Amino acid sequence: MRARQTHTPTRAPRIGRRGFLTAGIAAAGLGLAGCGSGAATSSGRARLRQWNLFTGGDGARLMEMHEAFREEHPEIQLEDTTFMWGDPFYTKFVMGAAGGRAFDIATVHLSRLRGLGTGTLISPVPRDLLAEHGITEDTVPTTVWDKCLVDGELYAIPLDTHLVVTYYNRRICERAGVLEGDGTLVETNGEEELIDLLTEVKEATGQYGIVMETTGAWRQFWSLYRQLGGEMTFDGELVIDDDKALRCLDFLRRVSEEGLAPRASDAPGTPANFQNEIAGLMFGGNWELPTLRDAGMDFGMRPFPAVFGDPLGQGDSHAFVLPYRRTPDREAENAAVAYAAWMLRNSLTWAGGGHTPAYLPVTGSEDYQELEPQAGYREAAENVQFDPQAWFSGSAAQLQSDANSVFQAVHTGATTPEVALDRFKSAAQRLIDTPPPV
Template identity: 40%
Template sequence: MPSDQGDVPTGLSRRSLLRGGLAAAAGLAAASASSACNAMSAGLAGSEVAPGTVTYWNLFGGGDGARMQTMQDRYRSSPGSPDLQAATFTWGNPYYTKVSLATIGGVPPDVAVSHLTRSTNLARAGLLSEITDDMLGLVGLEAGDFVEKAWREQEVDGRSYAVPFDTHPFVLYYNADVCDRAGLLESDGSLQPIAGTEQWEAALTAAKEVTGAYGATVPTIADPATSWRWFQTLYQQHDGATPWLGDGGRELTYDLDVTLDALAYIQSLTERGLMPTNTDYAGAQTLMFTGQSGFYLQGEWEIATAQSIPGLEFGMVPIPTLFDRPAQQGDSHTFVLPARERTEVQVERAMGFVRSMLDQSLTWARGGHIPAYRPALDSPEYRALEPQSNYAAAADTVVYDAPAWYSGSGSNFENIVGAQVGLVQQGLATPQSAVEAARSQLLTYAATPSPL
């Protein structure tokens, strides 16, 4: 198995070798800059920045990217705001590799976005600066300003390294026309409560009778991340469910009986034709949007797509509790300060940018994400925002992926387990064979030291 040392001479770790090489390269690139620190911060973004500029990296595309651009422009137009250089990079592993290498090489941005499930690993690798109460206080913030679960989950060994921006859970979309004709709506147009597998299956059966196709849809092919989210949601709704990974990813700690039960239930829904066996990401949502399915399971970020469909009346609610307790897989976007030496002025500039983004949480919430900043979440404006506020309770029952260097949103872990769940959905693997295949692949990662 690979080790921390590899072929590097004793006393020189892979990380120190990378740090030295990247730092040297960054130093050469910054030699002619009037401010070495600011030039190196701009290095991987591709241009030099003026002293006092806030540099910011994110991974937002699509509707999220457009909203973030609007928020950045508002920051720039605010009287007294420092200059801002923002850069957007490819979502997932490529983005986190870039942030890690830039930080190791001494050329990180002032502020970066990180999924909460990725920030823990970055913090343990020494790649993030701690965010203290004093730093929060510089811009009028404190820990109590944030949703308790998101704030607690971002802590590492009792220290804070991330400022939660939102919660984005797996949710249930419903086609209001189909559900109305199926007798599943209340008099005010809201979805009747669904609890337990019997009520869930009855609702899907009623919807299927209306559509003539399916009761609910979720991607089954070419989208392992969604397959993982669907499985993790049902797995974590079981009493006795344990995290899939333990000891920082060095152990596989899932409960086998609960895993097999959740997989068997997922497969039963496709075997009975209540959900499709072969549909990709776009196909799953199209079926619900066009009235061929009553329900659609996906992250809340697809709200913008649903809103763009002419004539589509839809709603969104937390995933029904089908087993023992409410739970839905999810994650949070956070703001982090990649590790570097900062003066108090630089800290205040970085935290001021973060505060500006938090103050614009309602703009962000229109794209579906639940604000983690309590003044926005508790505001009358957010409560009046529908259907967004109708699933806000999911922020308290969201389940984050267990921390490991290879886990989190867009990770190898999600791809490995999700691919096997997809085969179960398609009827191409049994629950037992899927678990065995996932376990075999994950053991390799569990035995491999973190490359950071």
Template identity: 30%
Template sequence: MEMRKILGIAMGAMIAAGAVSNAAHAEETVIWWDFLSGGDGVRMKQLISDFNEQHAGEITIDATTLEWGTPFYSKVRTSAAIGEAPDMMTYHASRIPLAVSQGILSEITPDDWQAMGLSQDDYAPATWDAVTIDDKQYAVPFDTHPIVLYYNKDVLAANDLLTEDGKPKGLDSREGFEATLKGLKDAGVDYPLASTTADGTFMFRTIYSFMAQQDGELMTGDEFLAGDNAEKLQNSLEVLAGWTNDGLQTTYTDYPAAVALFTSGKSPLLINGVWEVPTMIDLKDQGKLFEWGAVEIPVIFDHPATYADSHTFAIPANAGKEMTPEKHAAVLEVISWMAKNSLFWATAGHIPAYGPVTQSDEFKQMEPNAAYASVTDNLVFDPKSTLAGVAGPIYDVMSTYFVPTLNGEMEPAEAVEEIKYELNDLQ
């Protein structure tokens, strides 16, 4: 009887030890929110599936996709305030200043970077700076998604407007690019360049790029359009309004129409985001598209510069809910794995932010991404302001004046005067 008791006690101890061991190695579930739809959504779901398969029994991502823009960011803020935000989420770099001011993002600490096996040297300076506030990082860049120039190789070639390396002629100067536009116009093309001129928030990308090509900035300290920056904005608007007035660019064109004008062959040039690359690839694979390419936007002023934003990964600061060390380690593993496996993400047209991926032979052979990868050296992000970023008030103000100006119904000088007054009135 005594022996049975001893055995029973020993067995109980073994079971208890086993339970503790199993608990220590229990699978961590990482609650994930994103705002990715369309081609982005398809690719991210595949990455999540691949991660879960490779980490079976250790970490699983439980992902939810929410509505892009203001609805997403409003939900994050309200959820973080009551400790109900996810463990991690996608976040636009342009929205980080506002999020930090609201106290809803956790710092990505030096120890976190070390644990992930990532560092500042792995990122382009502008991309790293975009997630940095007061020398602290609040997100891990996943990509950059700039605007690019899409072009119809067949039409340009037929009109002797391709260079020997198969790119549009005239990308290095205003005179050169306008010569290409006019060459297409003379060849009978109604609208050589398709632009989203009915949406001022979208056209901000092109306008701000042209400002940056003059070393202009939207915000200096706490002042909008200080010094000669108003003049540089006016210069940008005058160029674009001139293209519209000369019939070189589409008028009052919304986003779907701009893309359709290009894909139908009616407009041989299109300025749009890299996220439309999957559209072009799919149509080409279906035999419904001409030979096409995409390159960095033309240098209209002094030097290359292109507006961009970044998808990043951020960790919410959940009020009253501290993350366990095990959960935190799992979140860092997810972010690290996504960065190091972002070559697949590039098939969505984006440029992976993690340098070793973009420097790989595989990426350098990926077209058209490799053709516009040079833009990484010339990126310009939103000003670091709580008023900036996706769906921010800056865009609302400027859109009101950009649309009539780009469509020949308002003078650029008048638009700039009104924009400067209203932006500074937001402060």
């Protein structure tokens, strides 16, 4: 059997047996052979096939950047494809990378990198080539850069960081009397101060103080847990601080039970609820910014509030990766690296979508510093809290979706924090016991 014969990008192409078999099969196909898709087009331009998972505001911004890139780089023929966010994208990513000829560069969540087969499905990024385009260790925040390294090799080029933040509706908050003189939301410290704030806002709306995605409660949970300094590891067995986890879950229970937040609000429903002003505040990803702005709302943004410690928020980073390639193709690789570097250098446009660029010269620029309301959470973005490290962890991965489905019951009141924690622990343990695919 061919158990030991899979692709590793470093290995020289084995034309021998595989080529022979391919030829045989192709002959059986009566001349159907060949038909791969060549990297170079007839016009002689380098073809660059880019895969991404951006729709909505992010998608529009990506298209805008791609148009600008095409104009500046007529020698590269950029073909972009958008797949559905989450599992459908990662399923296609895995299949395409395993096939080894479907795309030349793709965006992934940095938190997923280690679970996607670095070295087998993802090729290392040639650092010197990247440096030629001006991207080095020194131009990216260290915390993010380190996430791109696996066993000392660079496997990803980070575009941004993004995280869960607090949105506030200025009109409602003014009515509730919780705005500072300059129109920003008052800063709260600790659980009770936040609850007081939410109560005042609730009185102003007559319905709720805040909306948050109850079907995506992992984001809130991990933010709070990290504020408490909680750690989570998965080496053979789950290590979690029960007391800290319970305090976080109890907070989720409390805001719903006291009517400060709806018991149920799903991903599309949460920003809609915020727009419909059933609450004056929202916990949400910074990527909701363009939608709300397009809706013409008067709103501001702040970091996720300091409930148990520093105002830390759960987040992740979009990064470019190079797929494993069946036949090495220098030209496509050069084009891919040039493209990624260009995207980083021009990520001021990308910042319009609420994301914080990873490229330090951009975040250090005056243009970026002046962006509102991005300035309201810029500092928190520097300290984004990545998900715990495991092959089943990260954005849209199994641990998150297990946690989301368990924790939403705390919001609805269907389970107690204690039961939810037990369920989460056994779900996590089951993932740990699953043989890792990488």
